Amino acid sequence: MKIAVLSGKGGTGKTFIATNMAAVAQESTYVDCDVEEPNGHLFLRPKEVQVKSVTVPIPVVNEALCNGCRKCVDFCRFGALAYTGRGLIVLDDICHSCGGCVLLCPENALTERKKTVGEIHEGVSRSIKCITGVLHPGEASGVPVISKLLQGLDQVPTPVLIDCPPGSACTVMESIRDADYCILVAEPSLFGVHNLAMVWELVQLFQKPYGVVLNKCLPGDNPAETFCCEREIKILARIPFSHGLGFMNSQGIVAVWEDRSLHTLFAGLLERVAKEVQREYEAVAYP
Amino acid sequence: MRIAIPVDRTDMEGKVHASFGRAPFFLIYETDTQDAKFFENQALVSPGGAGTKSAQVMLDYAVDALLTPRCGEKAARVLEAAGIKLHKTDSTSIEESIAAFLEGKLPPIMPVQAELSNHGGD
Known part of the structure; x- marks a missing residue:
């Protein structure tokens, strides 16, 4: 009970x-x-x-694999990812750890690390x-x-x-x-x-x-x-x-x-x- | 040079909006040609991350400078990473803000801490 x-x-x-x-x-x-x-x-x-x-999972970008397609940026409804032309920025304090960006990345440029909260x-x-x-x-x-x-x-x-x-x-x-x-x-x-x-x-x-x-x-x-x-x-x-x-x-x-x-x-x-x-x-x- | 201003209407007589991420529209202004275009802010109704999403829009329009009364810390992080200059305007007039910027009178902005900024909720 x-x-x-x-x-x-x-x-x-x-x-x-x-x-x-x-x-x-x-x-x-x-x-x-x-x-x-x-x-x-x-x-x-x-x-x-x-x-x-x-811990919660937070995306990490492999710069060598990221081609700047921005699928992850457009997908994230919390705005936790931004693409500057020079590379992807992950704003881990607004990431909700849904893992969607990692699943979506066509180049497999995103993986996850554990962040202790x-x-x-x-x-x-x-x-x-x-x-x-x-x-x-x-x-x-x-x-x-x-x-x-x-x-x-x-x-x-x-x-x-x-x-x-x-x-x-x-x-x-x-x-x-x-x-x-x-x-x-x-x-x-x-x-x-x-x-x-x-x-x-x-x-x-x-x-x-x-x-x-x-x-x-x-x-x-x-x-x-x-x-x-x-x-x-x-x-x-x-x-x-x-x-x-x-x-x-x-x-x-x-x-x-x-x-x-x-x-x-x-x-x-x-x-x-x-x-x-x-x-x-x-x-x-x-x- | 291309500058952006958060605004509340789609004409030059409108007012500069008090916040960046939750502004109804953005003005994109070419200082060389004095060409002004207004765009609806898609991030306005976002459940969270309106600041960073609006910052992404600034990146996509390839603006060189943003004139705004205030800007959140996370949005500023994205804008600064892209090399966009952030300037504080205290005037509610669009024309005055642009004029002050061109005269070099607008100081760099101090980003607002996350807990003070109006960032949606969970």
């Missing part, structure tokens, strides 16, 4: 929800797909960490397998690192908690692609509602089963809750805004390992999501 945790903006509580859900399971896997700023490891503090690098750190924290993606600073897209992170997740302990990047762009789409369920984390403000609406639209587009966790709940009106009720969106859990939780977060403490009532809340949330996934599975298997 793969559960993706999303929100339209940073600081809503994706890592809080994902790490604590991973921590209440008997065994689990936590995957940090927020590759530009991975922070789940600050809470889980994995040990025996192994590092693997992530990031790393994957794999370690263990208690009974949690902890996998973190790290994008190197200056790289344009985290998608190759996320794609590599999510490969081979079929052999890891479940549930798998996928901590998504904020927003609803390509990196989030890549992160939820194989998810069985999406948890949308929302803040109790109008800004929070706007961000919730973005990811809500995305999970519907991807036809994923989903539910909302209302985080930082205060007494009084909760615009995010109103948004959910008006649209009959499932609310999976409500987590109170509390000084104690804020303190634990600032100290890098996994809350459910310290607080019994939160442990009960998160165990209930995990159980609820597991039931939802089971129901979805049965609906597909026995329609």
